Amino acid sequence: MKKERKPVSIRWQLIIVNVIVVIITLVAGTAISLTYYVNTMEQQLESELHTVAFMLSKTETVIETLKANQASEELNAYIDEILAGNTEINVITVADMTGKRVYHIDKEKIGQYFVGGDDDDVRQGKHYASKAVGTLGYQFRYFYPVFDEENEQIGFVMVSTFMSNVDKMKNNIVINMIRLSALVLIVGIGLAVMLAEKIKNSLSGYEPAQIVKILTEREEIFDSLEEGLVAVNNRGEIIFANKAALKLINAETGDILNKSAEEILPQIKLTETVKSGLSANNLSTVIHNRDIIYDKLPIRDKSEVVGALAVMRNRTELKQLAQQLTGVNHFVDSLKANNHEFMNKLHVILGLLQIGAIKDAEDYITELSHQQGIIVNTITERIENRSVAALLLGKISRGNELNIKVKLLPNSYLPRHSKFLSTDSLVTIIGNLIENAMDAINCEEFEDLENEEITIFIHEDDNNLIITVDDTGVGMSEETIENIKKGRYSTKGKGRGIGMTLIRNIVENSEGELMIDSKRGIGTSIAVIIKKKRNLGGSH
Incomplete structure (x- = not known):
């Protein structure tokens, strides 16, 4: 597996870029400066050699010696003194038109002929600089012709310095430029590091890529x-x-x-x-x-x-959410259903009284009281938690209003204070499961008007709490069931369907199980099983 390459930090990016810029600038500057200084040095050296050569060509001792075409002690002493006082000049040669030397720093070379092959132009009366190899080595030379009183050329003067000296001077310039460049590079790196740290501090220590990632993540969080x-x-x-x-x-x-x-x-x-x-x-x-x-x-x-x-x-949304979380909406719906059902029954009694059927009215009231008593007694005997009992009674009334038979299985039992869930959580789970079951039966796709039934089972013992709600509604597909379990699906449209999400959150927080068994056209069975006991120091 290819290892992911770690991105270079902004600090090092700035340092690298600045160092590259400094190096390129230094290389270019050094090359230009070095060329300039070397050329200037050679020009200055050439000017100095030219000055000395010109002076000697006009010196009477040199002219007289060439006219005599014989070396003289006076010329030797004069030129030796010039060489001793000028460290940049290493060789002076005075020769006649045939190239025979009348003066040389090496006295044994006097009388011998000039060496180097670069003296042809000076015999033509020209003065110039050149580089050539003489008897003492590679030299930088300047030639100047010597004329007598009648302006007839009688010889020439060659003044030179060893090229090794020139190279030393060049090397000194290069070394000094390198030292200066190194100093500038160190200063440049230091400034680059300071700039990088300043920029990073202004970014609170984050890298640009990290900032982009954080901004993207924050934007997604805020939008959610x-x-x-x-x-x-x-x-x-x-x-x-x-x-x-x-x-x-x-x-x-x-x-x-x-x-x-x-x-x-x-x-x-x-x-x-x-x-x-x-x-x-x-x-x-x-x-x-x-x-x-x-x-x-x-x-x-x-x-x-x-x-x-x-x-x-x-x-408005906050109120709706608060009602969902506390179960108030279920109680309100139950009260509305009870109110509607009793209003219908009161209208029947009122009608019987108006037509004078007092005996029938009495019998009707007695029957209603008996039926209601059975329902209330059955619920309250099995469900000791008064809020849950009231919820179930309300849902039964709502079922009667919708022509849906809602029944609690006889082996159900719930103590007054559950060991596993608070009353609010119980109301939220039971209320939403029953409401969803009613929606499934009342949906447009459901056409079985003779088999509209919801069965509720609630049982708690020392080991667990089980809540099941079965309906004979339209049913759900496998995909819908999976999406509900993952908490990302509602069949009720935008703004509704929060009930299953609340149930799922309660189950997860209680480390319980949510099981759904459903078939299209047959119905749905949803079971909630809680095995983890809650802290009874909290609310009931």
Whole structure:
């Protein structure tokens, strides 16, 4: 398996880039400077050799010696003194037109002929610089012709320095340039490290790739929230809004970003929070006919307020969620069903009384009382938890209203205080399971009007709590069952179907089991089994 390559940090990227730039600059600068300094050095050296050669060509001692065509002690002493006083000049040669030397630093060479092959042009009366190998080695030379009083050339002067000296001078320049470049490189690396650290500190120690990842993850997290989030900068301009916020204010991202919050959300007044730096909680307003509850929080960078954040939620949705979580909606539905059923029965009694059938009315009331007593006694004897018992009675009444037979199996039993679940959790599970069963029977796909039945079984002992609800409704496919177990599916449309999600969360938190057995056209059986006992120090 190929090992994933670790990305280079921003610190090292900046250091590498800066070092490369410094090196390229140094190499280019050094090459240009070195060429310039070497050329300048050679020009200065050539100028010095030219000056000495010109001076000697005009010196009377040199002219007289060449006219005599014989070496003289006076010339030797004069030129030896010049060589002794100038360290950059190594060789001086004076020769006649045939090239025979009348002076040489090596006195044994006097009388011998000039060596190097670069003296032809000086015999033509030209002065110039050249490089050639003489008797003493490779030299940088300057030639100058010598003329007598009648302006007739009688010889020439050659002044030179050893090329080894020139090379030493070049090497010294190169070494000094390398030292300077090394110093500049060290300074450049130091500045690059300082710049990299400063940039990294400004990014709170994160790498650019990490920042992109964090921003992407945060955006996904914020967009997954049901609360609407709107953030503004210190100028009151909107800099962020998640999907829930855009939905609440009926806007698109491009319509509100960098716009004044006072223009887009005048009800929230986020600029006041920026100015005051104070939080405000549980405020309410109306935005686009939606009842909104919101909090306002200042955004701080250390002690300075740099912006503000509004956290908004639809109050209606909050009420619905609270009702789902507490089971209030189930009790309300049960009360409505009871109210509707008893109103129907009261209308029957009223009708009997109006037609004078008092005996029939008495019998009807007695029968109703007897039937209701049986149902209530059956439920309360088996279900000691009063809230759950009331819920079941309400669901039975609702079933009667919908022509659905709802029955509790006779071997059911639930103590007043369950060892496994709180009363709220019991109401949530039982209420949602029965409601879902009624929806399955009442859906448009279900056509079996003669077999509409819901069977409930609740039993608790020391080992576990079992809740099952069976219905003869439309049933579910295997795919639907799997999606429900994974908590990502609702058959009730957008904004509904939270019941199964709540059940699944309670079961998971209690380390229980949720089992679903269903077939299309036959019905569904859902069982909840809880084996982990809860902490009875909590609410019942």
